[in-house]
Amino acid sequence: IAGITQAPTSQILAAGRRMTLRCTQDMRHNAMYWYRQDLGLGLRLIHYSNTAGTTGKGEVPDGYSVSRANTDDFPLTLASAVPSQTSVYFCASSDSGAARYNEQFFGPGTRLTVL
Amino acid sequence: DAKTTQPTSMDCAEGRAANLPCNHSTISGNEYVYWYRQIHSQGPQYIIHGLKNNETNEMASLIITEDRKSSTLILPHATLRDTAVYYCIVRSTRAGGTSYGKLTFGQGTILTVHP
Secondary structure, X not given: OOOEEEEXXXXXXXXXXXXXXXXXXXXXXXXXXXXXXXXXXXXXXXXXXXXXXXXXXXXXXXXXXXXXXXXXXXXXXXXXXXXXXXXXXXXXXXXXXXXXXHOOEEOOOEEEEEO | OOOOEOOOEEEEEXXXXXXXXXXXXXXXXXXXEEEEEEOOOOOOEEEEEEOOOOEEOOOOEEEEOOOOOEEEEEEOOOOHHHOXXXXXXXXXXXXXXXXXXXXXXXXXXXXXXXX
């Protein structure tokens, strides 16, 4: 059982380029999330999806887009990367029953550097 | 969501119990207390959660005071691998809307377990 996987592990990207971070889970969780983690700012929610076919904006959505075509995959796209998007990105998923949606399972993260 | 206050850092000897406190004096009746930890360079890991009763699982115990204004996470026999940042999060279980699944990770407590 893999749980939740992310790709790539790390990436250096030129400013202005388009980039998609991949996230896949095999736990059949309805809810999925994207966070970014920056030193001194903690983890901040970018986008979330309650279930396949729906998405919502988190705390810092600008410059990012997501899609949820199926239950397992939740890709995060940077349409035109900027240096302020340099960060570690974590994908997470959770079940949707009662309190369980706050029991989030996190992937190993993607370290992105935008130059 | 209720604000939480945790000590910035704590030390613990290997094999001893680690007791991590958290204050959440503004917690409301439908809010649970969740604990996560983040080991260096890894994604956050869910540990335990509770509403008002003490809880125990294979990782830790959670003690919540009767007035629910504070709680303590107990790692009964800390090991070097328990060195991590521990986050106390107070969150309601209401699903839907813009608050869905938004975990707010504060600064947490840096727990260092030493030999």
